[in-house]
Amino acid sequence: VPAYLIRKLLVRDSTLSQESQKLLVAGLQPPVTVKAGTVIVEQASRPGHSTLLVNGWASRYIELDDGRRQTLALHVSGDFVDLHSFPIKVMDHAVEAVTECSIAAIDHSALRAITERDAHLARLLWLLTLVDAAILRQWLVGATRRSALEHTAHLFCEIATRLRVIGLASPDQPFELPLSQQQLGEALGITPVHVSRTISALRNRNLVRWGGGQVQIMDWNALRDLARFDPTYLSLTDEPR
Amino acid sequence: VPAYLIRKLLVRDSTLSQESQKLLVAGLQPPVTVKAGTVIVEQASRPGHSTLLVNGWASRYIELDDGRRQTLALHVSGDFVDLHSFPIKVMDHAVEAVTECSIAAIDHSALRAITERDAHLARLLWLLTLVDAAILRQWLVGATRRSALEHTAHLFCEIATRLRVIGLASPDQPFELPLSQQQLGEALGITPVHVSRTISALRNRNLVRWGGGQVQIMDWNALRDLARFDPTYLSLTDEPR
DNA sequence: CGCTGCGTTGAGACTACTCAATATCCGTGG
DNA sequence: CCACGGATATTGAGTAGTCTCAACGCAGCG
Numbered sequence: 001v002p003a004y005l006i007r008k009l010l011v012r013d014s015t016l017s018q019e020s021q022k023l024l025v026a027g028l029q030p031p032v033t034v035k036a037g038t039v040i041v042e043q044a045s046r047p048g049h050s051t052l053l054v055n056g057w058a059s060r061y062i063e064l065d066d067g068r069r070q071t072l073a074l075h076v077s078g079d080f081v082d083l084h085s086f087p088i089k090v091m092d093h094a095v096e097a098v099t100e101c102s103i104a105a106i107d108h109s110a111l112r113a114i115t116e117r118d119a120h121l122a123r124l125l126w127l128l129t130l131v132d133a134a135i136l137r138q139w140l141v142g143a144t145r146r147s148a149l150e151h152t153a154h155l156f157c158e159i160a161t162r163l164r165v166i167g168l169a170s171p172d173q174p175f176e177l178p179l180s181q182q183q184l185g186e187a188l189g190i191t192p193v194h195v196s197r198t199i200s201a202l203r204n205r206n207l208v209r210w211g212g213g214q215v216q217i218m219d220w221n222a223l224r225d226l227a228r229f230d231p232t233y234l235s236l237t238d239e240p241r
Numbered sequence: 242v243p244a245y246l247i248r249k250l251l252v253r254d255s256t257l258s259q260e261s262q263k264l265l266v267a268g269l270q271p272p273v274t275v276k277a278g279t280v281i282v283e284q285a286s287r288p289g290h291s292t293l294l295v296n297g298w299a300s301r302y303i304e305l306d307d308g309r310r311q312t313l314a315l316h317v318s319g320d321f322v323d324l325h326s327f328p329i330k331v332m333d334h335a336v337e338a339v340t341e342c343s344i345a346a347i348d349h350s351a352l353r354a355i356t357e358r359d360a361h362l363a364r365l366l367w368l369l370t371l372v373d374a375a376i377l378r379q380w381l382v383g384a385t386r387r388s389a390l391e392h393t394a395h396l397f398c399e400i401a402t403r404l405r406v407i408g409l410a411s412p413d414q415p416f417e418l419p420l421s422q423q424q425l426g427e428a429l430g431i432t433p434v435h436v437s438r439t440i441s442a443l444r445n446r447n448l449v450r451w452g453g454g455q456v457q458i459m460d461w462n463a464l465r466d467l468a469r470f471d472p473t474y475l476s477l478t479d480e481p482r
Numbered sequence: 483c484g485c486t487g488c489g490t491t492g493a494g495a496c497t498a499c500t501c502a503a504t505a506t507c508c509g510t511g512g
Numbered sequence: 513c514c515a516c517g518g519a520t521a522t523t524g525a526g527t528a529g530t531c532t533c534a535a536c537g538c539a540g541c542g
Contacts, residue, residue, distance in 0.1 A: 144430025189385025
């Protein structure tokens with residue numbers, strides 16, 4: 001049972017029925033495990049299914065001709081990594097496993113059936129793709145209008161909040177962030193060297209410590225204020241959709 | 242009849258039935274005109290309807306406490322400016338009329354009815370919100386991985402392509418882009434001063450001329466190559482959804 | 483035990499920003 | 513019709529944030 005996914009859905013709309021949950025879960029293929037670094041969805045491909053990240057970390061990214069790479073989303077357990085490939089058809093970017101991942105496919109035919117039989121669930125899936133878009137908006141604001149320090153702080157706040165939703169983080173407890181500085185730089189849009197300096201600045205201010213794939217937020221309020229983080233955009237309110 | 246919208250839909254899926262088109266149009270309220278500069282949707286509001294931009298230009302943006310502003314989308318005739326407010330409920334950004342605009346509301350109850358009665362149309366509306374997200378992805382890549390020159394060139398390619406879809410631009414013909422350099426800078430994530438210098442560079446290379454709200458692309462192929470523009474992300478293929 | 487990938491630190495370069503002066507366009511009122 | 517004011521665009525000069533290049537340390541692993 002994909003508990004993280006269900007939890008994520010119910011946080012957004014607790015009125016989702018047991019039948020809807022079953023309908024969604026029934027569409028999932030048995031999970032398979034892929035190694036870190038595996039390309040789960042190729043750029044320019046036309047997948048016939050979408051992919052649920054049951055467990056692990058994955059990233060969506062665009063790679064330019066010259067090798068410059070920009071991460072578009074960091075996905076955690078319970079996220080669909082390419083739900084948008086159902087309406088869109090052609091992938092304009094790729095998806096890669098950041099850690100070893102357990103993933104489960106859901107055929108587009110099953111998604112189509114959901115849109116035809118269960119409008120409530122369909123609206124909730126639609127919402128999930130739009131929350132990804134809302135996160136992307138904040139990343140754009142971070143890239144253009146926030147300093148590297150504020151931007152990085154904002155990303156830590158975002159990840160912490162998303163992990164709390166699914167129970168993989170708790171206030172004042174360290175949580176997983178299994179990225180290299182290279183990978184964090186690809187997400188923030190800065191070079192690995194500058195990631196190192198920025199993380200160092202956050203550590204020196206006693207806001208965050210990050211090492212060995214673990215993040216410890218030392219002062220949540222100060223970090224939130226620095227980043228001007230407001231979680232509204234994550235649609236964490238529970239209401240019928 | 243909102244011809245631009247219908248055209249935009251049919252480019253994505255020509256199998257959309259007459260009944261579906263009628264169902265959508267029937268949900269629209271009579272259009273009203275708003276002046277340039279009007280805030281059409283407030284940040285943090287919970288609209289009970291979405292808004293079709295029947296005619297004109299509008300922008301979606303986030304404004305930070307200190308007044309720094311980032312545009313998230315530039316909308317043209319036939320675009321829904323806040324279709325995402327139907328699943329999302331709470332606006333995490335605002336929408337403003339860039340020019341005088343004719344806009345038509347569609348109640349969320351009507352959208353809900355569409356999701357329940359016409360899954361085909363609903364998938365197409367879902368697609369529209371995802372194309373906005375795909376555009377946003379390119380903007381993020383532009384902001385982080387492209388130079389100001391490449392980024393600006395890419396935006397001109399994007400706007401030209403989108404206007405061609407709805408018949409408001411043709412190859413080798415000038416088209417409308419009624420923005421100030423300030424507004425273009427808010428979209429690109431650079432300062433108005435740097436917009437001026439960048440536009441000047443494009444003009445000196447004889448790629449683009451922009452003035453008086455009109456854009457003339459002098460050398461499409463060169464501009465496309467500079468920007469590495471590939472329109473795949475706009476989902477312009479006609480296929481059943 | 484050495485290789486390799488990752489992180490840190492330093493020095494200099496470059497892109498875009500800030501501040502400021504001047505020029506241009508446009509609507510308005512005399 | 514012209515004069516004016518305000519917003520917009522251009523240009524210059526100095527600055528700041530981030531990048532590039534490079535050296536070095538360290539840990540993991542064959």
